[in-house]
Amino acid sequence: MEEREQKKKIKKPRGVARLIPGKCIACGALCQESCPKDAIEMNDQGEPIIIVENCIGCAKCVKVCPTEALEMYLTPEEQRLLDELAKQAGAKAVAEVEEVVEEEAGVAARLKEYKGVWVFVEQTDGKPATVSWELLGVGADLSKTLGVDLCTVVIGDKMEDLCQESFAYGASKAYLMDDPLFHHYRTEPYYRAICQLVDKYKPEIMLLGATGLGRDLAGAVATELKTGLTADCTGLTIDDKRYLLQTRPAFGGNIMATILTERTRPQMATVRPHVMPMPEKDTSRKGEIISESLAIKEEDIAVKVLEVIDDRKHGAEAVDVAAADVIVSGGRGMHAKENFSMLERLADELGGVVGSSRGAVEAGWMPVERQVGQTGKTVRPKIYIACGISGAIQHLVGMQDSDVIIAINRDKQAPIFEVATYGIVGDVLQVVPAITNRIKELRAQKSVSTM
Amino acid sequence: MLVITCIKQVPDTTQVKTDPVTGTLIREGVPFIVNPFDTPALEESLRLKDKYGFRVAVISMGPPNTEVSLKKALALGADEAVLLSDRAFGGADTLATSKVLAEAIGRLSQKEEVAVVICGRQSIDGDTAQVGPGIATRLGYSQLTLVDQIQNLDLSAKKVRVRRKLEGRHEIVEAPLPALITVVREINQPRYPTVPMRLMAEDAEVILWDNKVMDLAKESIGLKGSATQVRKIFSPERAKGEILGDGLNAPEDAAKLLIDNLVEKDILSLEQT
Numbered sequence: 001m002e003e004r005e006q007k008k009k010i011k012k013p014r015g016v017a018r019l020i021p022g023k024c025i026a027c028g029a030l031c032q033e034s035c036p037k038d039a040i041e042m043n044d045q046g047e048p049i050i051i052v053e054n055c056i057g058c059a060k061c062v063k064v065c066p067t068e069a070l071e072m073y074l075t076p077e078e079q080r081l082l083d084e085l086a087k088q089a090g091a092k093a094v095a096e097v098e099e100v101v102e103e104e105a106g107v108a109a110r111l112k113e114y115k116g117v118w119v120f121v122e123q124t125d126g127k128p129a130t131v132s133w134e135l136l137g138v139g140a141d142l143s144k145t146l147g148v149d150l151c152t153v154v155i156g157d158k159m160e161d162l163c164q165e166s167f168a169y170g171a172s173k174a175y176l177m178d179d180p181l182f183h184h185y186r187t188e189p190y191y192r193a194i195c196q197l198v199d200k201y202k203p204e205i206m207l208l209g210a211t212g213l214g215r216d217l218a219g220a221v222a223t224e225l226k227t228g229l230t231a232d233c234t235g236l237t238i239d240d241k242r243y244l245l246q247t248r249p250a251f252g253g254n255i256m257a258t259i260l261t262e263r264t265r266p267q268m269a270t271v272r273p274h275v276m277p278m279p280e281k282d283t284s285r286k287g288e289i290i291s292e293s294l295a296i297k298e299e300d301i302a303v304k305v306l307e308v309i310d311d312r313k314h315g316a317e318a319v320d321v322a323a324a325d326v327i328v329s330g331g332r333g334m335h336a337k338e339n340f341s342m343l344e345r346l347a348d349e350l351g352g353v354v355g356s357s358r359g360a361v362e363a364g365w366m367p368v369e370r371q372v373g374q375t376g377k378t379v380r381p382k383i384y385i386a387c388g389i390s391g392a393i394q395h396l397v398g399m400q401d402s403d404v405i406i407a408i409n410r411d412k413q414a415p416i417f418e419v420a421t422y423g424i425v426g427d428v429l430q431v432v433p434a435i436t437n438r439i440k441e442l443r444a445q446k447s448v449s450t451m
Numbered sequence: 452m453l454v455i456t457c458i459k460q461v462p463d464t465t466q467v468k469t470d471p472v473t474g475t476l477i478r479e480g481v482p483f484i485v486n487p488f489d490t491p492a493l494e495e496s497l498r499l500k501d502k503y504g505f506r507v508a509v510i511s512m513g514p515p516n517t518e519v520s521l522k523k524a525l526a527l528g529a530d531e532a533v534l535l536s537d538r539a540f541g542g543a544d545t546l547a548t549s550k551v552l553a554e555a556i557g558r559l560s561q562k563e564e565v566a567v568v569i570c571g572r573q574s575i576d577g578d579t580a581q582v583g584p585g586i587a588t589r590l591g592y593s594q595l596t597l598v599d600q601i602q603n604l605d606l607s608a609k610k611v612r613v614r615r616k617l618e619g620r621h622e623i624v625e626a627p628l629p630a631l632i633t634v635v636r637e638i639n640q641p642r643y644p645t646v647p648m649r650l651m652a653e654d655a656e657v658i659l660w661d662n663k664v665m666d667l668a669k670e671s672i673g674l675k676g677s678a679t680q681v682r683k684i685f686s687p688e689r690a691k692g693e694i695l696g697d698g699l700n701a702p703e704d705a706a707k708l709l710i711d712n713l714v715e716k717d718i719l720s721l722e723q724t
Contacts, residue, residue, distance in 0.1 A: 025684060033542040033674035064674075066681040124620070184622075187584070187594040212617040216596045219584025223549060228678035231579035245682065252464025252575055258683040303593055306612070307623040320619065350719075368637065374578065383718065394465060397687075404718050406709065412694070422712065423694045424705045434706035439721075442714065446721045 012085065013078035014057025017050050023069035024048070025255070031061035031070060066257065107263055114204040114265035117143040118175075120194070120217070121154045121166055122209050124185070125308075128162055130278070131209030135271060136169040137279035138236050139207055145238045149173055151203070155193050157183040160289070167287035170279055175201065176291045181298045184305035185213050191220040193294045198225060200292070203266045205244050207236075210270035222268050228261030229268040234275055234401075244269065253374050253397035274322050274380035275401065319353050321370050322377045326352025326385075329372055329399075332359040333388020333409060333428050340365060342429070343387060346436045350383065357389045373398035388428040391416025408432065452505045452606070453563040454496040456529070457552055457586070458489040460513050460520040461576040485520045488571030492634050494641040495601060496569050497528045503604065505566060506530045508559055512540055512551050518657045526644035526652035533559070537661040542674030545577070549585025550671050555660060556590060560629075566604070567611060568631045572597055583633040593626035596633045604628075 017031075017039075026046030039054035040061060048061070048070070062070045074082065117139045122129040136150065143150040151173040152166040163174035177193045194217070198206070206221075208214040210232050222229035234256075235247035243260045244267040250257040261267040321327060328347040330340055343354045356366035358373055372379050374394040384402035389395060391407070391414055399405065400419045407420035408428045417423040424431055462481045496507045509524040511517050512535040521532035535551050543551070556568060568587075573580035580596070587594035593611075600614035602623070609628045614621050616635050644652070662672070669675055695708045713719035 027681065027684070028543075029538075029541045030674060030681065032538070064680075066684040129618075186624075187587075191588070212597050212615070215580045216584060216594065219545075219581040220588045220594060222581070222678075223546065223585040223588040226546065226678065229545065229579075229581055230679060231577075231581060249687070250577075250684070251462075251467060252578070253687070254464060254467045256685050256687050257681055258685075259679050260682050261679050264678050302627040304625045305622055306625055309621040309623070311619050311621065375575070383713075392465065393467075404713075417694065421693065422709055424696065424700075424709060425694060426700065426702060426705055430702035431705055434702040435710060438703070438706045438710040439719070442710065443721050 013074060013081050014059070015072035015074045015078060016052050016055045016057060017059065017061050017070050018073055019048055019050065020069050020071055023067050025067050025069075027066055030064045030066065034060040034064040036060065111204075111263075111265055114202045116149045116151055116201070116203045116205075117146065118151050118153055118203040118206045118266070119166075119171065120206065120208040120214070121152045121162055121174075122211060122213055123154075123156050123159070123162060124213075126156065126158065126162070128165065129209055129211060129213075129273070131211060131214070131271065131273040132166075133169045133281075134273070134276040134278055135207045135209065136166065136171055138271070138276045139205075140170045140279065142205060142236060142238055142244070146204070146242060148204070151175060153194060153197060153206075154178075155182050155190055157181075163287070163289050167285050168281045168283045170285070172287045174287060174289050176289050177294060178291065179293065181296070181301065184308065185217075186301060186303050186305065187216055187220050188303060189294065189296055189301055190217055191224060192296060193292075194221050195224050196294060197292060198266060201290075204242075206266040206268045208268070208270045210272040214270055218268060218270050225264070225266070227264040227266060227268060228259075229270070230259045230261075231270050233269045233271050236269060236271070243267070249374070249397045253393045272378040274378055319370070321353055321355045321372060322379050324353040324355075324379075325381050326350040326383045327355040327372070327379055327381045327399075327402075328352055328385045328387065329355035329357060329389060330360050330366070330387045331357035331389030331395075332363065333390070334360065334365065335388070335429070337363075337365040339429060342432050342436070346385070346432055349436050349439050352381070352383070355379065355384075357386075357395050358392070359389075386416050386420070387432055389416055390414045391419065452503065452566045453508055453559060454499050454505045454566055455508045455510060455556055455559060455568045456489070456493045456496045456524070457568065457570045457582070458493065458509055458511045458520060458524060459486040459571075459574045459576075460484070460511060460517045461486045461574055464575050483516070483519070485523055486571055486574045486576075488573055488575065488634075488636060490571075490641040491636050491638050492569045492571045493524055493527060493529065494639045495632075495634055496567075497642070498639070499567070499601075499604070500528065500530075503606070506563070508533065510535060510552065510555050510559075512536070512543075512548060512555075514541075521657045522652045522655065523644070525655045525657075526649040527642060528648065532655070532657045534657050534659050535661075535665070536659060537663075537665070539662045539667075539669060539673050542677065543672065544677035544679045545579050545581040545585055546678045547672050547674075547676035549582050549589055550676060551665065551667065552582065553586045553589035554665055554667060556586065558660075558665075565629045566606070567629060568592065570631070570633045572633045572635055580633070583631060587631035590629075590631070593628070593630035595624060595626055595630055597635055598632050599635050599638050601632070601638075 024047045032040040039051045040048045119135045119139045121132045152171040155177045208218045230246040233246045233248045246259045328343045355372045356370040361371045380401045382403045385406045405420045407416040407423045412425045507529045508531040509529040510533045570583045598613045599616040603612040612625045
């Protein structure tokens with residue numbers, strides 16, 4: 001966006017930028033960076049100071065500010081000039097104070113070449129990661145809004161079945177790279193494969209799961225393509241200019257940010273497992289497989305996967321918290337490791353598993369694999385029971401999309417009650433066993449009555 | 452041989468609070484810390500120094516006060532600290548950040564051969580885990596993310612063998628040097644600085660590389676070099692919950708209220724699971 005707007009016939013006062021107190025979040029000097037005239041300096045708090053003499057009223061800082069913390073105002077002198085102009089030219093002309101930023105025609109034309117929504121199908125030993133199908137659910141909404149195809153990218157060794165499965169979950173095309181050298185995931189051949197497909201077929205959006213593999217791959221692809229990548233999106237929609245609006249938690253979940261990729265394609269985003277709902281599977285749906293191959297040989301790849309160790313077969317933590325329908329989580333309010341056994345009993349009664357807050361992991365009461373939250377896992381169970389968890393924002397962002405949230409806490413002011421469907425204020429060590437007993441009681445009554 | 456660790460100075464996001472009325476962030480009094488994912492990365496570099504006699508360089512991009520974090524790294528035993536700070540670097544997304552860091556690593560590697568670059572898996576404020584892969588891709592280094600064990604470093608064969616921690620599985624991977632490794636927190640227990648080291652680091656020099664030194668095109672760095680733009684920032688909205696009972700109920704009564712409610716609404720089935 002070059003400074004073309006200055007070439008104007010009549011010099012109309014445009015006002016000066018100013019800060020609206022309390023709205024700046026010290027985002028990292030976006031306003032200062034956008035200013036073409038060095039009219040903004042930053043104070044120690046990271047807030048802008050407008051140097052009025054230098055400000056030309058271009059309003060670039062106002063547009064770039066993510067929190068609408070800057071506004072334009074007219075100095076008394078400018079107001080007087082404007083009033084005078086209004087008398088001369090009529091009110092209509094004066095209303096056009098807002099500048100229309102000229103779209104760089106070249107950029108727009110280039111972006112138009114990119115069409116279609118792509119979802120990367122992640123697999124390990126041929127077994128798909130369910131997050132890929134969840135992405136097809138949200139991908140279907142996006143492709144429908146845009147009026148374009150929903151496609152999958154399938155890379156691996158003997159992957160045709162997976163292409164078919166992706167059609168059952170809503171894709172209409174699958175771009176397939178099938179080769180023994182793709183048997184184990186390795187960054188380089190995978191990212192080269194995707195970049196080759198992107199260069200040839202030009203998708204406008206590409207979604208990947210925010211898993212260990214997905215993040216590894218997405219970061220490499222976006223860097224190679226020099227395009228925008230937004231991690232851990234919780235919301236994906238299309239705006240009126242066909243941009244992908246990517247909403248994600250920022251600042252450890254304290255705030256939400258909506259991010260977009262304006263000048264490059266594809267617009268890339270990752271989404272954590274269990275954030276998007278699973279779409280319906282319909283095996284009658286068919287699609288087109290487009291096979292491509294990568295001009296690379298096994299000898300050319302120096303990275304070798306020597307061994308894959310399945311954690312479940314090695315006695316390690318076998319429970320996947322994120323896959324459970326019911327999660328009973330404990331926090332610092334459980335007071336001691338021994339008290340987690342009552343959570344186990346409740347979880348057993350409900351057919352669920354025990355999860356944990358970060359606090360309980362740091363206290364050494366639960367293994368890190370069970371941690372729910374920003375630095376742990378994102379979960380979306382049917383029932384989430386938070387026991388003695390106050391509800392730090394980092395925990396909330398990991399479980400707030402659960403269908404039903406039950407919170408038990410002594411402190412009525414605890415933030416966990418703000419996301420809970422049902423809350424019980426009380427001593428968790430007494431309430432939890434009481435809940436377990438009540439379920440047992442009702443079940444016993446039921447089995448008696450049906451006998 | 453040089454080992455490089457990239458660190459980031461971040462606000463302690465676990466201590467950030469939002470104003471309940473306006474929904475804005477309260478930043479006053481929030482301390483700046485070394486990103487907790489980066490301290491195990493530095494520790495791993497220092498262990499390579501202890502074992503192989505490598506030199507350890509620490510680099511960080513950020514505002515001038517990032518010097519504090521770099522001095523902490525020197526106090527722990529890093530040999531050299533470089534601060535990448537310039538107005539032109541500001542407002543960078545992960546793409547523009549990896550550009551500056553990769554260029555700085557490239558500069559360091561001209562003077563001394565780089566064995567590995569070790570980074571934390573992600574930062575606690577950005578949480579993207581994208582800068583590590585960005586650096587590896589830009590430099591053409593082997594990319595090894597989520598490492599929980601560096602098993603072997605073979606300098607004659609120029610290879611490194613690591614264990615990666617993924618969902619439900621671990622992988623043993625061998626890759627040629629130089630490699631970029633991102634580590635998970637479980638990899639080690641970081642050391643604490645000794646008092647003499649801390650005192651020494653007070654006076655130690657942090658090298659400043661601004662864009663006069665780096666000489667990078669404006670279009671590739673900072674806000675202009677960023678592919679993503681922040682359109683809007685807002686407070687998360689959450690539906691208020693319903694408190695059952697008055698908080699003074701006996702545990703049995705509260706449990707009854709809850710469970711009977713769940714059963715009635717078909718949320719909980721009484722079928723045995």
